[in-house]
Amino acid sequence: MHRSFLVLYELSKRMKHRSGRLLISSSELGECLGVSQQTASRYLSDLELGGFIERSRGGRGQFISLTRKGLDVLDGVYLNLKTFFDEIGTPILIKGRVVQGFGEGAYYVKEYSKSLREGLGFEPFFGTLNIKPLRPFPFLEKYVVGEVKGFSKGGRSFGSLKYVSAILSSSGWTEDCFIIIPKRTHHLSELEVVCEHGLREKHGIKDGDLLQVELKV
Amino acid sequence: MHRSFLVLYELSKRMKHRSGRLLISSSELGECLGVSQQTASRYLSDLELGGFIERSRGGRGQFISLTRKGLDVLDGVYLNLKTFFDEIGTPILIKGRVVQGFGEGAYYVKEYSKSLREGLGFEPFFGTLNIKPLRPFPFLEKYVVGEVKGFSKGGRSFGSLKYVSAILSSSGWTEDCFIIIPKRTHHLSELEVVCEHGLREKHGIKDGDLLQVELKV
DNA sequence: ATTACTAACTTTCGAGTAT
DNA sequence: TATACTCGAAAGTTAGTAA
Numbered sequence: 001m002h003r004s005f006l007v008l009y010e011l012s013k014r015m016k017h018r019s020g021r022l023l024i025s026s027s028e029l030g031e032c033l034g035v036s037q038q039t040a041s042r043y044l045s046d047l048e049l050g051g052f053i054e055r056s057r058g059g060r061g062q063f064i065s066l067t068r069k070g071l072d073v074l075d076g077v078y079l080n081l082k083t084f085f086d087e088i089g090t091p092i093l094i095k096g097r098v099v100q101g102f103g104e105g106a107y108y109v110k111e112y113s114k115s116l117r118e119g120l121g122f123e124p125f126f127g128t129l130n131i132k133p134l135r136p137f138p139f140l141e142k143y144v145v146g147e148v149k150g151f152s153k154g155g156r157s158f159g160s161l162k163y164v165s166a167i168l169s170s171s172g173w174t175e176d177c178f179i180i181i182p183k184r185t186h187h188l189s190e191l192e193v194v195c196e197h198g199l200r201e202k203h204g205i206k207d208g209d210l211l212q213v214e215l216k217v
Numbered sequence: 218m219h220r221s222f223l224v225l226y227e228l229s230k231r232m233k234h235r236s237g238r239l240l241i242s243s244s245e246l247g248e249c250l251g252v253s254q255q256t257a258s259r260y261l262s263d264l265e266l267g268g269f270i271e272r273s274r275g276g277r278g279q280f281i282s283l284t285r286k287g288l289d290v291l292d293g294v295y296l297n298l299k300t301f302f303d304e305i306g307t308p309i310l311i312k313g314r315v316v317q318g319f320g321e322g323a324y325y326v327k328e329y330s331k332s333l334r335e336g337l338g339f340e341p342f343f344g345t346l347n348i349k350p351l352r353p354f355p356f357l358e359k360y361v362v363g364e365v366k367g368f369s370k371g372g373r374s375f376g377s378l379k380y381v382s383a384i385l386s387s388s389g390w391t392e393d394c395f396i397i398i399p400k401r402t403h404h405l406s407e408l409e410v411v412c413e414h415g416l417r418e419k420h421g422i423k424d425g426d427l428l429q430v431e432l433k434v
Numbered sequence: 435a436t437t438a439c440t441a442a443c444t445t446t447c448g449a450g451t452a453t
Numbered sequence: 454t455a456t457a458c459t460c461g462a463a464a465g466t467t468a469g470t471a472a
Contacts (some may be wrong), residue, residue, distance in 0.1 A: 001227065002251075006218055009294065012301045013356040016434065026437065032403075033218075036467050041438055060435075077226065078298035084229045085295055139230040186249075217233065243456065253448045258457055278455075 005077065007033065007043045008052055008070055018071055025061030076136035083138045092215040096133035098207050099190065105130065109194055111158055115148040119163070120178060122196045128180065129168075129199055131191040131211055140164050140181060140188065143215055150183070159183055165216040168193060173203050179213070222294065224250065224260045225269055225287055235288055242278035293353035300355045309432040313350035315424050316407065322347070326411060328375055332365040336380070337395060339413045345397065346385075346416055348408040348428060357381050357398060357405065360432055367400070376400055382433040385410060390420050396430070 010032055015022050030040035044062070047053045052070035055062045066074070083092055105128030109116065116124050143164045150160040160183040168177045177195040181188065191213060199205050227249050232239050247257035261279070264270045269287035272279045283291070300309055322345030326333065333341050360381045367377040377400040385394045394412040398405065408430060416422050 001223060003220070003223070006220070006222065009297070010218065013297050014359055015301065016359050017305055018301055025435090037436095038438070038467055039465085042466090045438075057436080062437085074298055075302060078295070078302055080226070080230050081291055081295035081298065084232065084235055085292060088234055142231055142233050242454095255448055255457070256446085259447090262457075274455080276455080 001073075001077070004043075004047055004050060004052060005073055007047060008066070008073055009077075011053070011064055012066070012074055015066075018066065018074075021063050021065045023058055023061050023063050028061065072136050079136055079138050088217075092138060092217060094131075094133050094137045094191065094213040094215070095135075096131040096191065096211060096213065098205055098209045098211060099130045099132045100207055101128055101130040101192070105192065108158075111153065112148055112161060115151075116161075116194065119146045119148050120194070124194045125196060125198045127198060127200075129177075129193040129195070129205070131193060131213065132189070133191065137191075140179065140215075143217055144181065145216075147183075163194075166193075167214045167216065168195070168199070169212050169214070170203065170205075170209065175199060175203075177213075218290075218294075221260075221264055221267060221269060222290055224264060225283070225290055226294075228270070228281055229283070229291055232283075235283065235291075238280050238282045240275055240278050240280055245278065289353050296353055296355050305434075309355060309434060311348075311350050311354045311408070311430040311432070312352075313348040313408065313428060313430070315422055315426045315428060316347050316349045317424055318345055318347040318409070322409065325375075328370065329365055329378060332368075333378075333411065336363045336365050337411070341411045342413060342415045344415060344417075346410040346412070346422070348410060348430065349406070350408065354408075357396065357432075360434055361398070362433075364400075380411075383410075384431045384433065385412070385416070386429050386431070387420065387422075387426065392416060392420075394430075 010029070011022060011024070012018075014024065026041040026044060027037035029044070030037045033040060033043075035043075044053070044055065044064070047070070048055055050069075051067055052073065053064050053066055055064045106126050109124050109126050109128060113124065113126075141162070144162040145165045146163055148161040148163070150158050152158070162181045162183055163178040164181065166177050166179055168175045175195055175197065177193045180192045180194055193213070205211070227246070228239060228241070229235075231241065243258040243261060244254035246261070247254045250257060250260075252260075261270070261272065261281070264287070265272055267286075268284055269290065270281050270283055272281045323343045326341050326343050326345060330341065330343075358379070361379040362382045363380055365378040365380070367375050369375070379398045379400055380395040381398065383394055383396055385392045392412055392414070394410045397409045397411055410430070422428070
């Protein structure tokens with residue numbers, strides 16, 4: 001979240017919908033934001049350079065539309081504010097597709113096995129399911145229910161893990177699971193799920209399948 | 218919308234709910250935001266000074282909760298993003314209470330009467346209903362359906378007006394109406410509604426009554 | 435009308451440090 | 454541990470102006 005959000009947001013306020021297009025001049029935008037025309041012009045040029053917007057010159061200003069990247073910035077903020085303002089108990093759902101992990105999941109679950117068993121209350125399956133969400137998803141740290149302390153082994157250091165409780169589901173089945181969050185990670189782009197069972201085998205899951213994760217809050 | 222939003226938002230991300238309280242140190246916050254401890258400390262002090270947060274020192278940091286003012290900043294952003302991301306056709310509802318206008322509504326409607334009649338397609342009632350929304354409401358400019366040009370009369374200048382089409386309702390009745398937006402206004406805090414009929418008389422509306430405005434988008 | 439460059443100005447930041 | 458002050462350095466802003 002950097003400053004560019006404020007400008008993107010100001011643009012989005014003036015668009016009826018995410019797929020819309022906006023005609024605005026740099027001086028108008030400057031007025032909206034309380035900065036000069038020159039500064040507004042630089043803002044737009046920076047946003048374009050960063051891949052957040054696309055623009056084309058029109059006679060009375062410039063036509064602006066948001067790129068996927070720009071929309072995702074706004075969507076991430078929207079989803080976080082939604083969890084913040086929604087009534088307690090409103091389910092938090094994340095939809096995503098199964099992706100190929102780096103193959104390290106099994107290795108790590110094995111290494112952390114003892115600690116995880118104590119924390120989770122069951123023997124975790126030796127492997128993780130990696131899920132790539134379709135949209136940005138809320139910041140998960142606030143839902144953390146436990147932590148596994150880091151350790152060193154064979155000259156290699158294993159950092160602390162936090163985990164969030166969730167329910168994984170697809171058509172016809174539901175499984176309790178945990179989402180693993182390496183302690184020193186700021187921007188998670190995939191969810192790493194551990195479970196008591198091998199879900200790929202048990203439910204015939206393969207890469208690309210669409211799953212739903214519901215956070216237990 | 219100024220920069221303080223970014224810090225408020227970062228705090229809200231770490232709170233489970235709007236009524237929650239957060240324990241965080243200035244250096245942790247600095248890390249989240251990518252700034253130094255000193256800067257984060259100043260951010261918090263500025264937010265407190267501005268009335269956006271309340272805080273109290275704890276041993277390992279400070280307890281932070283958001284004030285009504287701070288929540289309204291976030292809520293305003295949330296509502297705008299909601300209209301931006303919701304499917305087209307999702308109704309946009311604003312609930313608010315009738316308040317005493319400055320008594321100028323009748324005067325202005327009279328002055329603008331001719332132009333309004335042309336734009337709205339009916340003879341507007343000589344008076345406006347002022348509504349104070351309960352929560353922040355979305356930026357309305359993007360829903361403008363028409364404009365009434367400004368003019369000068371008797372040495373006094375009347376600025377341009379824009380208007381948005383809406384449906385006003387309460388238990389048992391519904392009325393088509395328009396929300397009037399003075400062209401050079403940036404921060405509307407009340408809605409000024411014009412209608413074909415005198416609603417205070419027709420429906421027995423009095424100050425403090427709760428009404429709902431649905432925007433026609 | 436616009437957009438956007440450069441140079442001077444202003445604000446914001448953070449290392450050092452006090453509390 | 455914390456928070457938060459001062460002040461030199463860095464970053465951001467805008468007036469003037471070109472295109």
